[in-house]
Amino acid sequence: MNHEAMSQSLKAVVVRVLEDAAFVFSDDLPPDAHPSEADWNPPGVSLTFTGETSGTFRLWADEPLLRVLSANMLGLEPGSGNAAEKGSDALRETANIILGNLLTDHFGTEAVFDLGLPSIADPARAKSDCLDDAGVWLRAEGNTLLAVVEIDGQ
Amino acid sequence: MAYTVMVVDDSETIRSVLERSLTMTKLPIDAVVHAANGREALGKLREQWVDIVFSDIHMPEMNGIMLVNAMQEDPGLRDVPIIIISTEGSTTRIEELKKMGIRGYLRKPFTPEAIRDVIVSTLGAWDEP
Numbered sequence: 001m002n003h004e005a006m007s008q009s010l011k012a013v014v015v016r017v018l019e020d021a022a023f024v025f026s027d028d029l030p031p032d033a034h035p036s037e038a039d040w041n042p043p044g045v046s047l048t049f050t051g052e053t054s055g056t057f058r059l060w061a062d063e064p065l066l067r068v069l070s071a072n073m074l075g076l077e078p079g080s081g082n083a084a085e086k087g088s089d090a091l092r093e094t095a096n097i098i099l100g101n102l103l104t105d106h107f108g109t110e111a112v113f114d115l116g117l118p119s120i121a122d123p124a125r126a127k128s129d130c131l132d133d134a135g136v137w138l139r140a141e142g143n144t145l146l147a148v149v150e151i152d153g154q
Numbered sequence: 155m156a157y158t159v160m161v162v163d164d165s166e167t168i169r170s171v172l173e174r175s176l177t178m179t180k181l182p183i184d185a186v187v188h189a190a191n192g193r194e195a196l197g198k199l200r201e202q203w204v205d206i207v208f209s210d211i212h213m214p215e216m217n218g219i220m221l222v223n224a225m226q227e228d229p230g231l232r233d234v235p236i237i238i239i240s241t242e243g244s245t246t247r248i249e250e251l252k253k254m255g256i257r258g259y260l261r262k263p264f265t266p267e268a269i270r271d272v273i274v275s276t277l278g279a280w281d282e283p
Binding site for chain 1: 167170212214240241243261262
């Protein structure tokens with residue numbers, strides 16, 4: 001598995017899916033702006049995949065971004081109670097769309113993968129994911145977002 | 155004549171996005187029936203008329219593939235067209251699903267135009283008054 005190639009594919013897919021599914025535009029977050037693992041406690045979503053390669057995908061995002069995602073996807077006001085309530089579901093579905101598109105983009109249309117159901121990520125994993133060199137850091141609507149693919153056995 | 159559409163997805167967000175997209179197609183949609191998984195969908199399909207079903211694959215309790223199989227085995231539901239909406243782009247998986255009887259496949263994220271195209275190609279063109 002080429003980590004650099006996977007990281008590039010992941011970044012392209014995250015940016016595209018945020019735009020197409022939630023009308024959220026994102027930019028690179030420079031390394032000096034990455035939050036420290038001690039200070040960052042974002043909500044996150046995890047889902048597994050199995051196929052010619054197996055592993056886990058995790059997506060972490062500052063809480064206000066969840067409200068933006070749900071508001072944009074559902075056509076709600078970002079400040080509304082509904083947007084806050086549905087933020088977690090919006091993050092789960094965004095992660096699901098990112099992973100499905102990533103696997104096809106990276107491994108091709110012939111490859112068949114089975115995706116697990118998105119679930120709340122263990123907050124402790126945010127600390128180790130902060131240190132993952134292959135993680136994709138983005139800034140979206142003023143919020144920080146981190147996407148990580150962990151391949152089994154590596 | 156207006157269509158009754160069923161949306162099957164465990165994500166309330168996706169069900170709402172799809173319903174919103176359906177209203178943006180300008181097609182005559184009479185009602186949108188929601189179901190959170192295949193089992194709930196089957197129960198509702200046996201109680202009311204639905205013109206077309208949009209279903210996710212990965213869902214708890216009964217997934218989309220099991221729903222397609224169950225509908226094919228039920229003489230009362232066999233002819234109800236089912237469109238799979240999924241994040242996956244595997245042509246191998248799509249061909250398998252077509253052999254099982256699905257009428258179309260849409261990849262997430264989808265657009266209202268893609269929804270409209272698949273409804274028109276499945277149910278026939280509708281002339282706007």
